[in-house]
Amino acid sequence: MFPRDFAWGAGTAAYQIEGGWQADCKGASIWDTFTHEGGRVFGEQNGDQACRSYELWDEDLKCIQTLGLTHYRLSLSWARLLPDGNTRHVNQKGVEYYNKVIDDLLACNVSPMVTLYHFDLPQALQDQGGWKSAGTATLFDSYAKFCFHTFGDRVKLWITINEPYVCAKLGHEDGIHAPGLKEPGTAAYLVGHNMLRAHAMAWHSYDSLYRGQQEGAVSLAINSDWLEPLNAGCTEDIAATERLLAFTLGWFAWPVFVTGDYPEVMRSAIDAQSEKSGCSSRLPSFSKDEPAILGTADFFALNYYTSRKVKQGGGCGEKLCMKSDRDAGEVLDPSWPICGVSWLAVVPQGLRKLLKYIKNNFNNPAVYVTENGFSQVGSLQTEDVQRAEFYKDTVAEVAKALQEDEVNVRGYFAWSLLDNFEWADGFSVRFGLFHVDFADAKRKRTLYRSGREYAQIISKNRCGQS
Numbered sequence: 001m002f003p004r005d006f007a008w009g010a011g012t013a014a015y016q017i018e019g020g021w022q023a024d025c026k027g028a029s030i031w032d033t034f035t036h037e038g039g040r041v042f043g044e045q046n047g048d049q050a051c052r053s054y055e056l057w058d059e060d061l062k063c064i065q066t067l068g069l070t071h072y073r074l075s076l077s078w079a080r081l082l083p084d085g086n087t088r089h090v091n092q093k094g095v096e097y098y099n100k101v102i103d104d105l106l107a108c109n110v111s112p113m114v115t116l117y118h119f120d121l122p123q124a125l126q127d128q129g130g131w132k133s134a135g136t137a138t139l140f141d142s143y144a145k146f147c148f149h150t151f152g153d154r155v156k157l158w159i160t161i162n163e164p165y166v167c168a169k170l171g172h173e174d175g176i177h178a179p180g181l182k183e184p185g186t187a188a189y190l191v192g193h194n195m196l197r198a199h200a201m202a203w204h205s206y207d208s209l210y211r212g213q214q215e216g217a218v219s220l221a222i223n224s225d226w227l228e229p230l231n232a233g234c235t236e237d238i239a240a241t242e243r244l245l246a247f248t249l250g251w252f253a254w255p256v257f258v259t260g261d262y263p264e265v266m267r268s269a270i271d272a273q274s275e276k277s278g279c280s281s282r283l284p285s286f287s288k289d290e291p292a293i294l295g296t297a298d299f300f301a302l303n304y305y306t307s308r309k310v311k312q313g314g315g316c317g318e319k320l321c322m323k324s325d326r327d328a329g330e331v332l333d334p335s336w337p338i339c340g341v342s343w344l345a346v347v348p349q350g351l352r353k354l355l356k357y358i359k360n361n362f363n364n365p366a367v368y369v370t371e372n373g374f375s376q377v378g379s380l381q382t383e384d385v386q387r388a389e390f391y392k393d394t395v396a397e398v399a400k401a402l403q404e405d406e407v408n409v410r411g412y413f414a415w416s417l418l419d420n421f422e423w424a425d426g427f428s429v430r431f432g433l434f435h436v437d438f439a440d441a442k443r444k445r446t447l448y449r450s451g452r453e454y455a456q457i458i459s460k461n462r463c464g465q466s
Helices: 030-036 053-067 091-109 135-151 166-174 187-214 235-257 264-276 324-325 348-361 385-403 451-462
Strands: 007-011 071-075 110-118 157-162 216-222 226-229 298-302 305-311 326-329 367-371 409-415 434-436 445-447
Touching: 007 110, 007 367, 007 451, 053 091, 053 451, 071 226, 071 409, 091 110, 091 135, 091 235, 110 135, 135 157, 135 187, 157 166, 157 187, 157 235, 166 187, 166 216, 166 235, 166 264, 187 216, 216 235, 216 367, 226 235, 235 264, 235 305, 235 324, 235 326, 264 324, 298 348, 348 367, 348 385, 385 409, 385 451
Parallel strands: 007 071, 007 409, 071 110, 110 157, 157 216, 216 298, 226 305, 298 367, 367 409
Antiparallel strands: 305 326, 434 445
16 A cells, blocks of 8 residues: 555656757757767657657646646756856746646646756856866756746755766766766766755755745655675675665765765775876865755655666776776676666566665655656557556555555656657657657657556555555
């Protein structure tokens, strides 16, 4: 059984669904630039139109109502609201659009969970150094305050930044996400640091200026796989697992929930590699003159997709890079089925284990599972039996975490409401509860079998059935 006030949701992100990339004076984002450069995304695809949700929001709302969601997670496009990235120029058309979305949701008794940043930095700010620049954190705080002031009377759940790990590593170490930088061993740590600073500034702004009247809650969405040793009795594999958890989940959760600083195992590993190469530490330190990082989350927002077994080793020699710093290899258990993309093993029980780990290591916070999903590639299957089973199995594991492990789980958000633009994979990977026909100008939305299954799960649990 789930609590009566349990949040049953689904999520989307602005760049992945909205389209209208130049509509009504919207500014360009780094993903507009990244995709238009070519050679970056599957099939040279882009999000210029995507699901056309900027024009077809009413269709999305019908999808939300069909599923019976209690909550809907969306993100705001920073560049649609503030085309130059700062508050000197406000795009009123963008404000009107998000006002309508929020008001329509509330009119249908659906609570919005609003993400301020989901990978799409205004290009104007990237031109000034992007997340590598310390000043971007201050500009983010101004943007956050603008959003709290404009929408906060109706929004009670806020996410500042989605998956800073992905932004930092894939965008600045590997170069496969926007802005496409490959600066191994240095840029990702700086970007992650500035994102944590930005998050903390925004949380403190909300806490001091808005919480009293608006009574909302603010966090950041942290992504993590569940990790366990390849050989349970091997001390090297156990140490490698702890190290890799520190470099993923711990990188952002440890400063916010535990100590106000990075995990010691992460810093010592980076310092050791730095010393070998004769350079100073590449992991920045937090300034005591800035707002404190510790305690800047009112709940734990978790994005979980898969699990991995971990073994010692996996560095890249003397080269300075995150791979060498972590010195841990990831292995798939052959018993785990793969769904769609090669990296996505289906391990619902891993979510339960990760939830229990969060309870035990991060002071038993309230937890929202803010993303979790199952992908499909190749020929379209609207009768997606495997994904339907996945949602049944996964929700059952969340129930066990709640009831048996006594984890304070407050909600579950499926990824995604719609098939959408899946970053470097373009439209080749489908996560939606609704299929979107991208060959159709009207972007027809069709409910998958998994969407029907999820709607039934919600209906049963909202009615108090087991």
